[in-house]
Amino acid sequence: MRSKAALGKALKEIRAITGVTQEDFGLVSSRTYISTVERGLKSPTLGKIEQLAGVLGVHPLVLLTAAYMDRFTHKEVERTAARLRDDLLAIVDGELR
Structure with missing residues (x-):
């Protein structure tokens, strides 16, 4: 299980990539x-x-x-997306392990 620090790190990295400042969240937080x-x-x-x-x-x-x-790379995105796709399709098909 990932810690809350992992979510915080992801938020910070995506915020930096998108150019959003902490102040830009003013309407929600x-x-x-x-x-x-x-x-x-x-x-x-x-x-x-x-x-x-x-x-x-x-x-x-x-x-x-x-x-x-684990990191923001094309390979990691492809690996993670494939896992999500497989798990979601298994749920749709009623076959999730």
Whole structure:
């Protein structure tokens, strides 16, 4: 299981890539809250993850998935996307292990 620090790291990295500042989250969270999440001191709820992703302009699953990726590389994205696709299709087919 990934720690809340992994989600915070993913939030910080995606925020940097998208050029979003901590202050840009002002309508959904305080700068202090964003900082505590990024430092792994707090874990956002699913509803808060949805709001944070909205500010970043990404699907909430991007933020969650990034927390479970070992690194941001093309190979890692392909590996993770393939695993997600396989698991989701197994659920649709009623065959998840």
